[in-house]
Amino acid sequence: MKRKQRDWAVRQPDFKAAQYLKEEIGWRVADKVFDLTKFNPLVLDIGCGIGHITPHLIKENVGKIIQVDMSGGMTQSSASCDDSEVEVERRTVDEETLEGFQENQFDLLLTSMSAHWINQLPQWMKKCNEILKPDCPFIGSMLAEDTLYELRCSLQLAELERLGGVSSHVSPFVRSQDVGGLLSSAGFDMITLDSDEIEVGYPNMFALMYDLQLMAESHCTHRRNRTIRRDVLIAAEAIYQSMYSKDGKYPATFKIVSFIGWKPGPNMPKAAKRGSQQLSLKDIGKIVEDPEMMKKMSEQGAGKKNDTVKTVI
Numbered sequence: 001m002k003r004k005q006r007d008w009a010v011r012q013p014d015f016k017a018a019q020y021l022k023e024e025i026g027w028r029v030a031d032k033v034f035d036l037t038k039f040n041p042l043v044l045d046i047g048c049g050i051g052h053i054t055p056h057l058i059k060e061n062v063g064k065i066i067q068v069d070m071s072g073g074m075t076q077s078s079a080s081c082d083d084s085e086v087e088v089e090r091r092t093v094d095e096e097t098l099e100g101f102q103e104n105q106f107d108l109l110l111t112s113m114s115a116h117w118i119n120q121l122p123q124w125m126k127k128c129n130e131i132l133k134p135d136c137p138f139i140g141s142m143l144a145e146d147t148l149y150e151l152r153c154s155l156q157l158a159e160l161e162r163l164g165g166v167s168s169h170v171s172p173f174v175r176s177q178d179v180g181g182l183l184s185s186a187g188f189d190m191i192t193l194d195s196d197e198i199e200v201g202y203p204n205m206f207a208l209m210y211d212l213q214l215m216a217e218s219h220c221t222h223r224r225n226r227t228i229r230r231d232v233l234i235a236a237e238a239i240y241q242s243m244y245s246k247d248g249k250y251p252a253t254f255k256i257v258s259f260i261g262w263k264p265g266p267n268m269p270k271a272a273k274r275g276s277q278q279l280s281l282k283d284i285g286k287i288v289e290d291p292e293m294m295k296k297m298s299e300q301g302a303g304k305k306n307d308t309v310k311t312v313i
Helices: 002-010 020-034 072-083 121-131 149-163 176-185 205-214 230-244 281-288 291-303
Strands: 040-046 062-069 087-092 108-112 137-143 189-202 250-262
Touching: 002 072, 020 108, 020 137, 020 189, 020 250, 062 072, 072 087, 121 176, 149 205, 149 230, 149 250, 176 189, 176 250, 189 205, 205 230, 205 250, 230 250
Parallel strands: 040 062, 040 108, 062 087, 108 137
Antiparallel strands: 137 250, 189 250
């Protein structure tokens, strides 16, 4: 069902005009790759879409990237990545199963705005850990709980008023605080999480719903109601405007959770021992204002390079 939805979306004439959110998140994922100090000969982009990450990568960081997506239409449309500095290979693969990849094959895994459609996240993350080499990272971003809460609440209130009950019209999302636990259970270490909210203004609720269809991000479950009554939509539009509109715009909130997890290995950076610090955090202000102290700390850090954490990301 999800494959059909993506294949339909990519054929629409206005498809590329609605990719603004995925382009932004794809750039943010690529930006994290720039912080890696190691070169990555072989990279896998899981759920690549039309290629929102690859155009931002550079040959100094990446040798070759394999783009995979369950939609053949999406991978074919990623031809815009041909101008990328890195070598690109495209495959039509179900990103949930990731069949055809070997254990310890990749130096870096990337995913952007795709993982929230995975049905079995625990098993999927274990598979990602399996195909990743030791001492290598998994970097990604996905939509999280409370995404599109304005649209969800408006439709629910409208259905309560008109039908006396509610049904699901916005797909469920993972809770941000659960992502770290899922990564840890899958075998990842040195996990870093951060969340952000992106608010996009629309002229009306129907423009939002149309763009969600073009993004291939509209509701997609087997048990969903395939139609919404006209009077429910009209009521939802009025509720949306009354409760959430700002300066003539209908805001839609997209909550993004970004994560980085490392597959353990013999050369993976390790945290310093508890109690090994030499200074208190309350003294940081004084240290920054004292050039001599900064120089001294820098020299001490260089002398104990092997005993301290090297910040990679």
